[in-house]
Amino acid sequence: MATFEVKNLSLHYLTRFGAKVHAVSDVSFEMNEGEILGIAGESGCGKTTLVSGLMGLCLPPLYPTSGDVIVDGESLMGRTPAEIRENVLSRKVSMIPQGAFNALNPTRKIKDLAMDVIESHEENQSKKAMYKRIYDRFELLGMDTARVLNSFPVQLTAGERQRSVIGISTLLNPKMVIADEPTSALDVTTQKQIIGMIFDLLEKKVFSTMIFITHELPLLRHVADRICVMYAAEVVELGTAEQLVFDPRHPYTKALMSAMLSAEEGAKGRKPEAIEGAPPNLVNEIAGCRFAPRCKYAHPECKVKKMEIRIVGDRQVRCDYAE
Numbered sequence: 080m081a082t083f084e085v086k087n088l089s090l091h092y093l094t095r096f097g098a099k100v101h102a103v104s105d106v107s108f109e110m111n112e113g114e115i116l117g118i119a120g121e122s123g124c125g126k127t128t129l130v131s132g133l134m135g136l137c138l139p140p141l142y143p144t145s146g147d148v149i150v151d152g153e154s155l156m157g158r159t160p161a162e163i164r165e166n167v168l169s170r171k172v173s174m175i176p177q178g179a180f181n182a183l184n185p186t187r188k189i190k191d192l193a194m195d196v197i198e199s200h201e202e203n204q205s206k207k208a209m210y211k212r213i214y215d216r217f218e219l220l221g222m223d224t225a226r227v228l229n230s231f232p233v234q235l236t237a238g239e240r241q242r243s244v245i246g247i248s249t250l251l252n253p254k255m256v257i258a259d260e261p262t263s264a265l266d267v268t269t270q271k272q273i274i275g276m277i278f279d280l281l282e283k284k285v286f287s288t289m290i291f292i293t294h295e296l297p298l299l300r301h302v303a304d305r306i307c308v309m310y311a312a313e314v315v316e317l318g319t320a321e322q323l324v325f326d327p328r329h330p331y332t333k334a335l336m337s338a339m340l341s342a343e344e345g346a347k348g349r350k351p352e353a354i355e356g357a358p359p360n361l362v363n364e365i366a367g368c369r370f371a372p373r374c375k376y377a378h379p380e381c382k383v384k385k386m387e388i389r390i391v392g393d394r395q396v397r398c399d400y401a402e
């Protein structure tokens with residue numbers, strides 16, 4: 080049995096004007112313990128919305144449309160936010176959020192924020208015992224522990240704040256960790272530190288199963304076992320990291336890879352190659368393949384025929400013409 084199963088999950092936002100934004104559409108995948116899945120796709124394709132669904136925490140204006148998420152055989156859909164907070168978050172599924180600064184309450188010291196996490200899940204813990212546990216964990220993470228724990232978020236560097244967020248969100252050894260663009264908006268040196276720290280936690284077995292989300296596909300080559308690429312709320316390709324980076328089959332994955340690789344080469348003087356056009360509006364009913372208007376391989380029928388995920392070799396691709 081898979082540790083983590085996502086079954087035909089669809090989620091929508093209800094806008095003030097009564098329109099529905101279909102931000103996640105029919106997403107399915109399974110993960111086994113010890114696996115690292117990367118999720119890539121450009122901004123606005125539904126990655127962060129999917130994370131809310133994966134935690135079972137859909138708060139208005141976000142609503143589940145259909146489907147389910149199953150962790151260790153337990154369904155997360157249809158449960159109240161209070162129940163999810165008490166029984167699922169931090170212990171089963173924990174998120175390392177995008178933008179550590181906003182994630183930390185600025186009026187409390189790091190040690191108090193960490194104690195809140197323990198207290199909200201475990202009863203009758205003495206302050207001293209909790210502090211020791213937090214201290215040991217931050218030591219394990221190679222932090223300047225006493226200073227960091229006794230600081231307010233604003234007194235720390237961006238890197239220390241992000242590492243504190245990681246320390247706090249993995250304190251209760253969650254089964255599954257979801258990192259949502261943990262390195263975006265950080266400088267390259269800090270990015271490397273954060274990636275290094277995540278690997279360190281995996282090696283020290285603080286957690287073993289992870290979803291790593293980024294809009295940078297090439298970064299995932301070094302991090303993930305498998306990669307899932309999203310476009311306009313849907314999964315368009317899912318396969319091993321090797322397959323997706325070195326031999327992409329969906330036209331969008333191909334375009335994303337070549338745009339990213341030429342962006343890397345951009346540092347050496349070449350102009351990055353952008354993907355022409357824009358993704359569709361997720362409010363409208365979309366006929367045909369969502370990528371067709373931007374696809375250089377599109378056939379006339381691609382604009383009218385809905386593309387389903389199909390198996391090509393041992394990967395999944397949402398394109399009838401991918402080989």
Ligand SMILES: Nc1ncnc2c1ncn2[C@@H]1O[C@H](COP(=O)(O)OP(=O)(O)O)[C@@H](O)[C@H]1O
Nearest residue numbers: 092100102121122123124125126127128129361
């Ligand atoms: N509160 C909201 N109300 C309506 N639409 C939203 C809301 N939050 C996000 N969206 C829309 O949902 C889509 C997916 O957004 P998001 O999950 O944040 O994408 P990503 O994380 O991939 O950048 C986007 O079209 C975005 O504009």
Ligand SMILES: [Mg+2]
Nearest residue numbers: 126127177260
């Ligand atoms: Mg996001």
